[in-house]
Amino acid sequence: MSHDRRVLMSLPPSLRTSVTPTELELIASQQLIEIIPLIAMEKTAFISGAYGPLRPPHRAKIPIWMAVNLKLKKKCHIIAPHWLNVEFLQARLNEETTETGFSRLPFRFSEISKVLLDVASDDIPDAEKIRSVLKDLCEARQAKSREGLANLDQGEFSLPNFCSMEINEVRPFFVQSMAILQQLYRESGET
């Protein structure tokens, strides 16, 4: 009974205008990642697809949430995605500080790197250095998005290479700013 009532309740007010970083992590964790399993498992049907077989020490591709789950039980090593290393991120950071646009990064790089660094920092080479480069990268991009706000208009505002978590961070401010601009245009058109 109590279960049914929970389902029937509408969305809580705090979630009505935006999504939470945790929800974005949940979405990003559906992406596949390579692992080295430490246990064997036959091919198994999941709702999102069939995964396995897991045969140590052969690599396998499974969703991130599953890899995190196994990692927490010390049943696998996670192989960092090709972009999660100091070299790649440092190159993006250099681009970020020398060029005007946003550098190209995976759409959900922020969520994925957080999830992986949280649970598998021992599997990722130079995890500490990666953390600090990621932090600089995010700050450089934040500064750019604030500057970009000056170009906001009522019609359309394109943001090439802007990423999922960044969109979520600026959403309230950007959406409201555009709504105000729309209103100003409407009113100046009326008079």
Add this chain to the structure above:
Amino acid sequence: MSWDAQYRAGTLLSNANSAPKARSRRNAATLDDSDDERPNPRTNDSDRDVVMAPPSFELEDEETPLQKLMRHWMNERHAPDILPAQDELLASLLDHIRRQSEAVQLLRGEPSTSEEDHIRIMLVQTEVERVKFIVRSYVRTRLFKIEKFARFIMSNPEIQTRITTAERAHASRHANLTDKHFHFSVLQSLPETQSHLDDTPIFMPPMVTQPDESVPVFVHALRECGPIHFPDGSSLNKMTPGYISLMPFASAKALLNRGDVELV
């Protein structure tokens, strides 16, 4: 549906069925071996090659039902209006949740569950919880909008085509209840000209809440599409996949319903 075929091809159910365990294990093992012979075994793709033969599947899209639901969930969360109901997709996923849960129950009933089986059960259950969370959040998002726009829904046939029968019934009940409440608490004591919710006094905003389509949304193009027209008269010839842009919901609506873009 090819999805079901793939689902049945998995070993979870065959283990749980009455077939002797050792035999199904061996079957699974032979299936695995054939996978291993591939020079570059990408589990998901190789599985698709075997089971998802219809080429139409490739053409349509490569999204799994769960990915579709996640997309619709986020679209619904960001859109100011109620989007078309995805009742078939939802029903198939609920069915899938039920079958996975049953399979887990059967596996658990077996006395000799190995460590491997424990981990499998744990993973399958974790996924079921993940999917349940998304389903719940999706339905609650729609419920929130239906309650918010209940009165408008009852007076607008177009929006009623976008919601399920159950949602319409809920909107109707909700609209009736609030109508009665407003009537007995305030409206009945007002002069006749001001005693209706749909009165339109000049210089006053309407009292029936409607979806505001001018609300800006973040759009993420999934395939090449366009042209898009904006309320200020400007337009965009085309969007390439990956294009990200902030625009009024009204401009993105048609593309969204066609699945050309998603809201992020």
